[in-house]
Amino acid sequence: MSQRGFLVVKAFQNQTINLPKRKTAKSAGYDFEAAADMTIQPLSLAFVPTGLKAFMGNDEVLHIYARSSLFQNKGLILTNGVGVIDSDYFDNPTNEGHILISLYNLSNQVVSIQKGERIAQGVFAKYLLSSTDGFTSTKRMGGFGSTGQ
Numbered sequence: 001m002s003q004r005g006f007l008v009v010k011a012f013q014n015q016t017i018n019l020p021k022r023k024t025a026k027s028a029g030y031d032f033e034a035a036a037d038m039t040i041q042p043l044s045l046a047f048v049p050t051g052l053k054a055f056m057g058n059d060e061v062l063h064i065y066a067r068s069s070l071f072q073n074k075g076l077i078l079t080n081g082v083g084v085i086d087s088d089y090f091d092n093p094t095n096e097g098h099i100l101i102s103l104y105n106l107s108n109q110v111v112s113i114q115k116g117e118r119i120a121q122g123v124f125a126k127y128l129l130s131s132t133d134g135f136t137s138t139k140r141m142g143g144f145g146s147t148g149q
Contacts (some may be wrong), residue, residue, distance in 0.1 A: 075109070
Protein backbone atom coordinates (compact mmCIF):
# COMPACT_ATOMS: atom_id res chain seq x y z
CA MET A 1 0.00 0.00 0.00
CA SER A 2 1.24 3.53 -0.72
CA GLN A 3 1.95 6.09 1.97
CA ARG A 4 -1.40 7.85 1.86
CA GLY A 5 -4.54 7.81 -0.18
CA PHE A 6 -8.19 6.88 -0.40
CA LEU A 7 -10.19 3.67 -0.84
CA VAL A 8 -13.89 2.97 -1.21
CA VAL A 9 -15.50 1.36 1.86
CA LYS A 10 -17.14 -2.05 1.35
CA ALA A 11 -20.70 -0.74 1.69
CA PHE A 12 -20.18 1.50 -1.37
CA GLN A 13 -18.00 -0.71 -3.57
CA ASN A 14 -20.78 -1.53 -6.04
CA GLN A 15 -21.63 2.15 -6.50
CA THR A 16 -19.88 4.77 -8.56
CA ILE A 17 -17.65 6.53 -6.04
CA ASN A 18 -14.92 8.86 -7.26
CA LEU A 19 -11.68 8.94 -5.29
CA PRO A 20 -10.80 12.48 -4.16
CA LYS A 21 -8.59 14.46 -6.52
CA ARG A 22 -6.88 17.82 -6.46
CA LYS A 23 -8.08 20.16 -9.18
CA THR A 24 -4.73 21.84 -9.92
CA ALA A 25 -1.05 21.04 -9.41
CA LYS A 26 -0.83 23.56 -6.55
CA SER A 27 -4.11 22.68 -4.79
CA ALA A 28 -3.62 21.41 -1.24
CA GLY A 29 -7.09 19.91 -0.90
CA TYR A 30 -8.57 16.72 -2.31
CA ASP A 31 -12.22 17.24 -3.25
CA PHE A 32 -14.75 14.96 -1.52
CA GLU A 33 -18.08 14.21 -3.18
CA ALA A 34 -21.38 13.13 -1.65
CA ALA A 35 -21.91 9.39 -2.12
CA ALA A 36 -25.70 9.70 -2.08
CA ASP A 37 -28.48 12.21 -2.67
CA MET A 38 -29.37 13.95 0.58
CA THR A 39 -31.92 16.44 1.81
CA ILE A 40 -31.01 18.62 4.77
CA GLN A 41 -33.91 20.26 6.57
CA PRO A 42 -33.69 23.91 7.71
CA LEU A 43 -31.70 24.41 10.92
CA SER A 44 -30.77 20.72 10.95
CA LEU A 45 -27.70 18.49 10.96
CA ALA A 46 -26.93 15.76 8.44
CA PHE A 47 -24.06 13.30 8.05
CA VAL A 48 -23.31 13.10 4.34
CA PRO A 49 -21.62 9.82 3.35
CA THR A 50 -18.58 9.94 1.10
CA GLY A 51 -18.20 6.17 0.63
CA LEU A 52 -14.49 6.64 1.33
CA LYS A 53 -11.81 5.92 3.89
CA ALA A 54 -8.30 7.38 4.06
CA PHE A 55 -4.99 5.76 4.88
CA MET A 56 -1.87 7.65 5.93
CA GLY A 57 1.28 7.43 8.03
CA ASN A 58 1.11 7.12 11.82
CA ASP A 59 2.30 10.73 12.22
CA GLU A 60 -0.22 12.16 9.76
CA VAL A 61 -3.77 13.45 9.88
CA LEU A 62 -6.37 14.30 7.26
CA HIS A 63 -8.09 17.65 7.88
CA ILE A 64 -11.56 18.02 6.38
CA TYR A 65 -12.71 21.51 5.39
CA ALA A 66 -15.99 22.67 3.89
CA ARG A 67 -15.72 23.86 0.31
CA SER A 68 -15.63 27.64 0.30
CA SER A 69 -18.82 27.90 -1.77
CA LEU A 70 -20.87 25.59 0.47
CA PHE A 71 -22.10 28.34 2.79
CA GLN A 72 -22.43 31.01 0.12
CA ASN A 73 -24.43 28.82 -2.27
CA LYS A 74 -26.36 26.58 0.12
CA GLY A 75 -26.18 27.99 3.65
CA LEU A 76 -24.33 24.89 4.89
CA ILE A 77 -21.41 24.80 7.33
CA LEU A 78 -19.17 22.01 8.59
CA THR A 79 -20.41 21.48 12.14
CA ASN A 80 -17.03 21.15 13.82
CA GLY A 81 -15.22 23.77 11.74
CA VAL A 82 -12.48 21.33 10.72
CA GLY A 83 -12.85 17.57 10.68
CA VAL A 84 -9.92 15.52 11.97
CA ILE A 85 -9.38 12.05 10.52
CA ASP A 86 -6.72 10.22 12.53
CA SER A 87 -4.60 7.50 10.94
CA ASP A 88 -6.12 4.83 13.21
CA TYR A 89 -9.65 5.68 11.97
CA PHE A 90 -8.80 3.65 8.83
CA ASP A 91 -10.42 0.17 8.96
CA ASN A 92 -11.70 0.66 12.52
CA PRO A 93 -14.12 -2.13 13.57
CA THR A 94 -17.19 0.10 13.93
CA ASN A 95 -17.50 1.62 10.46
CA GLU A 96 -14.37 0.65 8.48
CA GLY A 97 -13.17 4.28 8.63
CA HIS A 98 -16.01 5.65 6.49
CA ILE A 99 -15.59 9.41 6.25
CA LEU A 100 -18.87 11.24 6.87
CA ILE A 101 -19.16 14.98 6.34
CA SER A 102 -21.16 16.58 9.16
CA LEU A 103 -23.09 19.55 7.72
CA TYR A 104 -25.51 21.94 9.36
CA ASN A 105 -28.13 23.86 7.36
CA LEU A 106 -28.21 27.42 8.72
CA SER A 107 -30.84 28.50 6.21
CA ASN A 108 -34.62 28.44 6.44
CA GLN A 109 -34.82 26.39 3.23
CA VAL A 110 -34.55 22.67 2.57
CA VAL A 111 -31.16 22.05 0.92
CA SER A 112 -30.50 19.23 -1.52
CA ILE A 113 -27.12 17.59 -2.02
CA GLN A 114 -26.72 15.45 -5.13
CA LYS A 115 -24.61 12.32 -5.39
CA GLY A 116 -21.27 13.36 -6.90
CA GLU A 117 -21.55 16.96 -5.69
CA ARG A 118 -18.29 18.27 -4.22
CA ILE A 119 -18.97 19.19 -0.60
CA ALA A 120 -15.63 19.20 1.23
CA GLN A 121 -11.91 18.97 0.77
CA GLY A 122 -9.28 17.03 2.66
CA VAL A 123 -5.70 18.10 3.33
CA PHE A 124 -3.09 15.64 4.61
CA ALA A 125 -0.63 16.99 7.19
CA LYS A 126 2.15 15.76 9.47
CA TYR A 127 1.80 16.55 13.16
CA LEU A 128 4.17 16.81 16.13
CA LEU A 129 3.86 15.21 19.57
CA SER A 130 4.46 16.76 22.95
CA SER A 131 7.51 15.50 24.84
CA THR A 132 5.09 14.74 27.70
CA ASP A 133 2.67 12.81 25.51
CA GLY A 134 0.64 10.53 27.76
CA PHE A 135 -1.89 8.77 25.56
CA THR A 136 -3.74 5.97 27.31
CA SER A 137 -4.87 3.73 24.47
CA THR A 138 -3.07 2.11 21.58
CA LYS A 139 -6.16 0.99 19.67
CA ARG A 140 -9.21 2.89 18.46
CA MET A 141 -12.38 1.32 19.83
CA GLY A 142 -15.01 3.06 17.70
CA GLY A 143 -15.89 4.97 14.60
CA PHE A 144 -17.10 8.51 13.93
CA GLY A 145 -16.40 10.82 16.89
CA SER A 146 -15.06 7.99 19.03
CA THR A 147 -11.68 9.28 20.22
CA GLY A 148 -11.66 9.39 24.00
CA GLN A 149 -14.77 7.27 24.50
